Amino acid sequence: MKRSQGSTSFPVEDYDLEATLTSGQAFRWESCGDAWVAVVGTRWVRLRQSKGGIQAETVGSGGDWKWLSHYLQVDLCLKTVVDTFPDDPALRAAVVACGGLRLLRQDPWECLASFILSSTKRITQIRQIVDRLCRQYGVPATGTPEGVSAFVFPTPARLAQVSEMELRDCRMGFRARYLREAAVRVAEGSIRLDQLHACPVEEARRVLMEIPGVGRKIADCVLLFGFGFQGAFPIDVWIANGLRELYFQNQPVSLRQLLEFSADHFGPFAGYAQQFLFHYLRTGR
């Protein structure tokens, strides 16, 4: 049986697909020749950078691509974001080096779970753990070409049924207890992720940080990459050391001071500034 192939194209300026998909905000994208392949939500998709934007393919999408345009944030004008940045040498260099870097808008649960798994792991290892988790506990994705298998990120309800020991078989170590607890709380409704969109960012952060294994940094990642709070500014070791070097002459500035600095220096799109700096620090120099 032959299914109809679905493809579309998003015209968009200033969108560097590779930088965006490899900048440590999402962990499921795989390079496939000149294309990028992943499961977004419940659907398999293949993307290519094209002249005036991004080409997308899936199977049988029915012509509605809202799920993907929202994920990719193709309607956002990057220039208006960059124009809000403070004019300092470090950020200027990062923007020049990483032009077209974007923030994705990911599913909050997948984002939360992925970043719970991220602590003291390299990005390549996070990707491996997430891949094993999806293969083991995710249902098959829709929209896959014939002969391709791909799996949806497992739901909280599914992971809540899985024992800590079973989760450890995905090689996530001590993070298994945290992931399981997060899944249980979301599945049973004691944490309502769907209500956090409407909260002030401080309140949403407080709720996320009630989950064991979720501290300030992971909470800020979820706020930024999952909920779209553009002011959230996750400070990991790269950003912390980068800020100390670029803004404080390598003085031993405390994390608390860095948080205060980031909160009033980078403006309403601080999260974007953070992503530019992160990618710049890791790859751009």
Place this chain on the structure above:
DNA sequence: GCCCAGGTGAAGC
């Protein structure tokens, strides 16, 4: 073989 990773929580000052 050693080092360290998009951290967090608990325990010690």
Place this chain on the structure above:
DNA sequence: GCTTCACATGGG
């Protein structure tokens, strides 16, 4: 409040 340490695992 700040510092130190354990926590699993494996790629470089």
